[in-house]
Amino acid sequence: MTDSTPQNDLWPAPTATGAVNATVTVPGSKSVTNRALVLAAHSTEPGWVRRPLRSRDTSLMADALRAMGVQIDETVNPDGGEAWRIIPAGLHGPATVDVGNAGTVMRFLPPVAALADGPVRFVGDTRAYERPLGGVIDALRTLGARIEDEGRGSLPMTVHGAGSLAGGGVEVDASKSSQFISALLLSAPRFNKGLELRHTGRTLPSLPHIRMTVNMLRTAGAKVDTPQDGGVRDVWRVAPSALLGRDLTVEPDLSNAAPFLAAALLTGGRVTIPGWPRRTTQAGDALRTLFTEMGGSYELTDRGLTFTGTGTVHGITADLHDVGELAPVVAAVAALADGESTLSGIAHLRMHETDRLAALAKELGGLGGDVTETDDGLLIRPQRLHGGLFRTYEDHRLATAAAVIGLVVEGVEVENVATTAKTLPDFPELWTRMLAGPADGPGGSDGPTEAAHDPAGPAYGSGSPADGSRAGRG
Structure with missing residues (x-):
């Protein structure tokens, strides 16, 4: 793990003032x-x-x-x-x-x-x-x-x-x-x-x-x-x-939906991701199962996926071997849960954009968390967290994990949030628009606010694979 990003480029992670209620259209995969x-x-x-x-x-x-x-x-x-x-x-x-x-x-x-x-x-x-x-x-x-x-x-x-x-x-x-x-x-x-x-x-x-x-x-x-x-x-x-040359339409990036669904889970809110495919090979589809086990519920319709939280978050024991890219946000949620979590099967994350296991243990620990590296994952014992600097090591998924912590912990400052442009352009704008709530304010419109990057159309990547894959795990 290296730390080569200037520390003076800090983004104050906004804190939610209530239950998040939004529709967030994430860009393509x-x-x-x-x-x-x-x-x-x-x-x-x-x-x-x-x-x-x-x-x-x-x-x-x-x-x-x-x-x-x-x-x-x-x-x-x-x-x-x-x-x-x-x-x-x-x-x-x-x-x-x-x-x-x-x-x-x-x-x-x-x-x-x-x-x-x-x-x-x-x-x-x-x-x-x-x-x-x-x-x-x-x-x-x-x-x-x-x-x-x-x-x-x-x-x-x-x-x-x-x-x-x-x-x-x-x-x-x-x-x-x-x-x-x-x-x-x-x-x-x-x-x-x-x-x-x-x-x-x-x-x-x-x-x-x-x-x-x-x-x-x-x-x-x-x-x-x-x-x-x-x-x-x-x-x-x-x-x-x-x-053969084909005409393909790209699905929304389901892994990039992780922080937005986490916002619903942590605040007891409701977030809809339009265009969520009923069947897909994307690893991010596992969020439905993971975040349900951690205390939420979802509904998948032709419109997309709507995830609802209760405000109570449970610890989880999960093998993330197949879906390691979800680990940073899952770890952030686990650090705010009501019980211990064990994330395993992710030793390979040490060779990603940074050593993600070491980075998560260090940065969550720097905010007061109790996170221990294991041979192939993380052991997370929730503690009362406090504000502070959260380094990202030029890793986009660490930046979104830090934003998730900032939802319920005041004073989190994220180093180089611009690194999210690697796969999720305009993340800070999407995040703040999600937190803004319904356009008419409390007591106004019943509909959720729309935090859109690009309207999603019929998506490529779905279907029933012939090689044994199944919906919900890839």
């Missing part, structure tokens, strides 16, 4: 947007990505693909929603890709670069050089790619694309990140021999994200055979094939 961009770049014909997330991570992905020759035209739909037209072209170098600190960019694009004609240099933020990439690098070398990384197994590096890649069989230990598997699967239809990928690690985190990758590949026309249980030594097979 980063995971879906970046996968859709990669698949469209590999397609044999133009395609559309509608209502994409526009954030730092997705902008980095789009700029990187443009640098390798892909044309991405940004337009606006008649209803006001944004749409990106992707026109694939021959991938080429020389090019330089800035990955920032985006795991999807640093891991999804080296296989794309291996298919380009010419060298592609990968650089990024300081933290990006510390994040694991060896699984992708070693696998690409086995499949026929030439990569210069000076033996680091991490950035910076150069992929010397030869215009094609042999493909075939490869073993990967993806216990540090499921993105190792998704990265190879997304480009596998373009490999001469396709791909037979065997996972060799002891664990495999974030399975919903792999299921998302598989579903999106199939929608684009790829033939993918998947394991049944998503366990150790499972095998994925992708046949070489042409991908």
Whole structure:
């Protein structure tokens, strides 16, 4: 865990004055947007990505693909929603890709670069050089790619694309990140021999994200055979094939709904997230179960998800192995619960944007909390919290977790809240509008206030996956 953000950039987290009553339209899913961009770049014909997330991570992905020759035209739909037209072209170098600190960019694009004609240099933020990439690098070398990384197994590096890649069989230990598997699967239809990928690690985190990758590949026309249980030594097979240009609409980012649903839970309020899909491969769908176990209730209708809190929050024992991205906000809620919580299965969070386990233990502890790191998670014993500085370590999910604490603890100052732009643009505005309450004030309109980033339309990413995933866990 590093602390490289200036501490003078502080945001006073607003405190709720009563029960939150709001409708919050969250922007599109980063995971879906970046996968859709990669698949469209590999397609044999133009395609559309509608209502994409526009954030730092997705902008980095789009700029990187443009640098390798892909044309991405940004337009606006008649209803006001944004749409990106992707026109694939021959991938080429020389090019330089800035990955920032985006795991999807640093891991999804080296296989794309291996298919380009010419060298592609990968650089990024300081933290990006510390994040694991060896699984992708070693696998690409086995499949026929030439990569210069000076033996680091991490950035910076150069992929010397030869215009094609042999493909075939490869073993990967993806216990540090499921993105190792998704990265190879997304480009596998373009490999001469396709791909037979065997996972060799002891664990495999974030399975919903792999299921998302598989579903999106199939929608684009790829033939993918998947394991049944998503366990150790499972095998994925992708046949070489042409991908079709599709017209895809991106679902709301359900993981980014976490702080807003937490607001309803903590204040005994009511928050609606429009466009919440009835079936989805997004990890954030698990919030329905997690926050219900912690004391709330929900209703899922054609309009979306409405979550209602009672103002009483219970501790929880939860294995978050599949949905680790939810851990920071869940930990923040747990620190305000009426009993002890144990969050497990999330050792891999030590290698995310920052060491999230160490950061949560330190920052919640700095506000008076009792949080202990375990081998694979956190033990949280609620204490009376007080105001103070909450460092974010340039991690967007720590910033939203701090905002959640600030709802009921006065005087919380969040360092560099702007880091939320990584996946949730305009978060401070969304947050304050949510807290403003009904536009007519108390005793006025019965309807909730609308805190909107971009109206949500019919969403891509839902459906009944054929690889054994189930609604509520991915």
